[in-house]
Amino acid sequence: MESDEKNQNGRKKLGGSNYLNKSCWLIKNLNYAPYKRCQYCELKFRNCLFLQYQVVSLFLMLLFFSAFLLIEKRLSLLAITTVFTLVIVYGYFFNRSTKSIIKTDFFLKKTKNDLKDLADNLEKKVDEQTRYIKDKNIKLEKLLKVQSEFLDISSHQLRTPISVIKGTAAMLAAGDMDNLSEEKKKEFYRSVYDKGLKLEKIINGILRASEFDSIGFSLNDKSPEIAPEDVIDSAVEEARMEAEQRKIDLIWQKPATPLPKICGEKSILIEAIGNLLSNALKYTPSTIQIKEARNKREKKGVIKVEAKKEKDDILIKVSDNGIGIPKEEIGKLFAKFARAKNATEMYTDGSGLGLFIVKEIVNGHRGKVWLESVLGKGSTFYISLPIVNKK
Template sequence: MLTNSRGIAFILALAISALVTAFLSLIDSANSTILLVAGGLAFSASFLLVNITLEFLVFREIGNIYSLLEKIQKKDLSEISDKSSKSSISPLRRINKVINSYALARQKEIETLQKNAEFRREFIADISHELKTPIFATQGYIHTLLDGAIDDKHVRMKFLKRAAKSLDSLDVLVQDLLTLNQMESGVIKFTFTQFDLKDLIIEVIDQLEHKASKRDVEIIFEHEENTPYITSADRQKIYRVCQNLIFNAVKYNNNKGQVKVTLKASKSSIQVDIKDDGQGIPPEDLKRIFERFYRVEKSRNKKEGGTGLGLAIVKHILEGHKSKISVSSTVGKGSIFSFSLPLVKPVVIESKEAIQKS
């Protein structure tokens, strides 16, 4: 009976009613009817007040605390919600909120640990796969030579070249991993200089023109001829960003397709858009294409080559410039990769004659 609010309220109400009745019995004018009515009113009022107080300020809050502690014990934190804090006179409500906040913090910590563990598993699986391919290829060529093929000069040179090519791919992969790790840890510093972004993109296009011509892919560069696109950035790293994005636009484009690079200058920034008319990227892959080793249609991309780290490096380089890479894509129509850099307005130096005239 004493384990719930009604039982305790009943006993307290009886005690209060008895005290009131006893006090009134000391008055000479109080008869039995008055004592009975007063005792009944005292019991009813006391029962209601005590029951409501215990139910809402004590037992309900204790029940919530027990329920919360049971969920924490069972590690079932999925149903715990961050309720809006309301002022309450109950100290138990405040205790409940503290425990709830702790449980939510633990839930977020567990979710973060689970995501990190999943990322580590995927990363180890991906890097193992990426390293296995060139290593196994090189092993195959070398063991074939050791088994007697080395005596054939033609076979020897062909297999040595293939082994060297596999080792070169392995070296590129390791260098990209080191670069990405150094960027994430802040070891690589950025050297900011002022340069014309238009000239840099022209250099990249000239370098990739031969690869584009092999697939009959046309690269179009749209910009205003007499407009300087001066920016302040790390030229070498921005060169790598443009090289990677334009190369991908060529590589994943359709044969006889078109890559359009557009420069747009506003009051304070320069926007670079790189558009292709290839197969596009499915919506479920858009959020993950900047992750390490993530590939859309892995079998096709593996055939195309690359380390799978290019877009991850692009993302980190632009973040180091306080910029972001964005992408929009439609399956079957192509993709557009965009980023922006600050626009530096050229300083106009007046000639001596103009100064003298003024």
């Protein structure tokens, strides 16, 4: 059906069988082309070559007919017949020549237009291909940059725990552990266990980031309704032990009344809030010396989690009184492998994937994530998630 309409529209163009020259007075009034040549013509009626021929022919015929009536005796019938015959023959060849001229002119114009269209399309395609290559080049440069950053991080983050595990295993194999006290042995075993956990966390982070990069994450129609308090309860409980070990107060200010439900994947949202809590614990100096961290302080560290309904969203807030983030680095922290300079100085371990994963999870839940921070005073991270629409 569509192809028939396209063909019909094509025939209405200049040169098509149904083409009507609206510039021509005759065709406009007749609403059809009286001659085949008309389908190639764009001239106005007064400029029509065939019309001019007809006018001249009519004039000649009238002239000779008048002459025949006026001077019948002097002008033979043969002469009149000859003139009429010549006019008809001339008209036949004139008709063919004008048709050929008009048709040739049409095809010249058509060829010129086709060449112009071809040149324009070729230029357009060249521009499109150039833009495509530039885009691919930019993406490739970004990919190479990410790969370089990943290798830099991996060379340090993965090498350190592997070295500890290998060293301890070598001591066990050589029997060096036999000469150590039970307390010292436990310290080595604990170190191996901690480094194993760190390796697991880094690898899981890399796999999760790769998953979001390749297939992304988004809610579907079957995603269940969940209570925000349940998500936060689980995330806080998972972080509770580490907070106690670091002597940091972890406060979850649970709302007095139940919050409206949100739609989402509970385990993934727990991971997102857990990443925020993990960062808060890392970059809030403790009153005791932590092996991985480079500083401690007298003021007690406090991490506070809050949640409330705000318009059509649930707003979750994770705040701390840690080292804060330099203003110029806030905008880039949700990028892959991004870490603030002061964070690296305080805590050498870290893949820079945690906040990237948080952003991907929250975006997949049709929410928003952002932060506010004052250097030296602490940071506050916000997650906004839409409430389930009951309509």
